[in-house]
Amino acid sequence: MELKEIEEFFKKNNVPSFRLKQLNDAIYKQYVSSFEEIKQFPKKLREDLNRNFNINELKLIETKKSNNTIKFLLKTKDEEYIETVLMNHNDGRRTVCVSCQIFCPLGCKFCATGANQYKRNLTKNEIIEQVLFVSRYLKNKNERVTNVVYMGMGEPFLNYENIIESIHILNDKDKFNIGARHITVSTAGIIPKIYEYAKFPLQTRLAISLHAPNNELRSKLMPINNKYPLPELMKACDEFVKLKNKRISYEYVLIDNINDSTKHAIQLVNLLKNRKAHVNLLIYNPHPFSDFKKPTIEKVKNFKKILDENNIQCSIRKSLGDDISGACGQLSGNKKSKK
Numbered sequence: 124m125e126l127k128e129i130e131e132f133f134k135k136n137n138v139p140s141f142r143l144k145q146l147n148d149a150i151y152k153q154y155v156s157s158f159e160e161i162k163q164f165p166k167k168l169r170e171d172l173n174r175n176f177n178i179n180e181l182k183l184i185e186t187k188k189s190n191n192t193i194k195f196l197l198k199t200k201d202e203e204y205i206e207t208v209l210m211n212h213n214d215g216r217r218t219v220c221v222s223c224q225i226f227c228p229l230g231c232k233f234c235a236t237g238a239n240q241y242k243r244n245l246t247k248n249e250i251i252e253q254v255l256f257v258s259r260y261l262k263n264k265n266e267r268v269t270n271v272v273y274m275g276m277g278e279p280f281l282n283y284e285n286i287i288e289s290i291h292i293l294n295d296k297d298k299f300n301i302g303a304r305h306i307t308v309s310t311a312g313i314i315p316k317i318y319e320y321a322k323f324p325l326q327t328r329l330a331i332s333l334h335a336p337n338n339e340l341r342s343k344l345m346p347i348n349n350k351y352p353l354p355e356l357m358k359a360c361d362e363f364v365k366l367k368n369k370r371i372s373y374e375y376v377l378i379d380n381i382n383d384s385t386k387h388a389i390q391l392v393n394l395l396k397n398r399k400a401h402v403n404l405l406i407y408n409p410h411p412f413s414d415f416k417k418p419t420i421e422k423v424k425n426f427k428k429i430l431d432e433n434n435i436q437c438s439i440r441k442s443l444g445d446d447i448s449g450a451c452g453q454l455s456g457n458k459k460s461k462k
């Protein structure tokens with residue numbers, strides 16, 4: 124739903140302008156899910172809005188819960204499925220992982236999203252509605268969304284304009300009012316957009332889906348690396364750090380016997396030493412779309428130890444929700460995903 128269209132509708136029908144502010148608050152602060160819930164509006168106005176506009180473009184199909192994670196399966200108007208994940212962290216953060224495309228054209232070898240046929244970019248409204256769905260869910264518990272990460276289905280920087288517009292709405296004090304520092308965009312390495320994002324005025328964060336410490340292996344795991352090779356990617360990252368003075372998060376999913384050896388850890392140290400970096404180590408979550416395996420916990424610990432010993436900041440990110448296929452690389456819009 125576009126507020127601009129409603130604004131025009133209000134003007135045309137001589138609805139006083141303060142109604143627009145009330146509508147904005149109802150949607151973005153009270154998280155109403157229908158016009159009927161806006162009781163300050165006269166009945167006739169609610170009916171008119173109902174006839175002419177849809178407050179939701181997406182339809183909630185199902186929610187799956189595990190301890191700290193809730194996955195929302197949503198259906199678009201054109202009958203496609205996307206997934207949004209809420210992660211409830213012990214420190215009180217409520218992080219929404221949003222999707223930005225219907226599947227993904229980049230086809231990373233370990234990723235369930237990339238194993239499916241890419242369909243299209245999501246619109247700005249479809250991105251924002253994912254946060255609205257989660258906000259409505261949290262409202263019932265007197266909680267609110269504190270963080271948003273663009274790490275769900277799809278490559279955000281292939282949908283750059285809609286991502287940027289959606290960030291403005293998330294950050295807007297009269298809308299979600301989520302601090303820019305609590306918003307992170309992750310990319311597999313669309314280099315021109317990293318340079319553009321480095322000039323984006325808000326203090327939002329950047330994460331790089333790295334997953335390999337050398338160019339050759341990265342090209343094998345992530346075909347986008349053939350177009351935008353690792354050395355060029357690191358130059359773009361350096362420019363981002365220079366302009367923003369912010370460290371970058373590097374996501375590294377450890378896959379058994381692929382990128383989890385001592386040699387790989389040393390290569391990663393050499394790649395990131397003297398860079399403002401934090402490595403999030405993820406443990407590969409097996410899924411039906413690939414034969415890769417989860418590494419043993421000993422291998423994970425050994426990998427982290429080498430990074431620690433060499434003063435590379437890193438943490439093992441607990442893959443919240445791997446039992447509901449809601450963890451990194453597992454989102455597949457599963458009502459329609461291929462087997």
Ligand code: SF4
Pocket residue numbers: 227228229230231234235236237238275276277278311332452
């Ligand atoms: S890891 Fe990210 S960029 Fe790669 S295929 Fe999956 S969704 Fe696309």
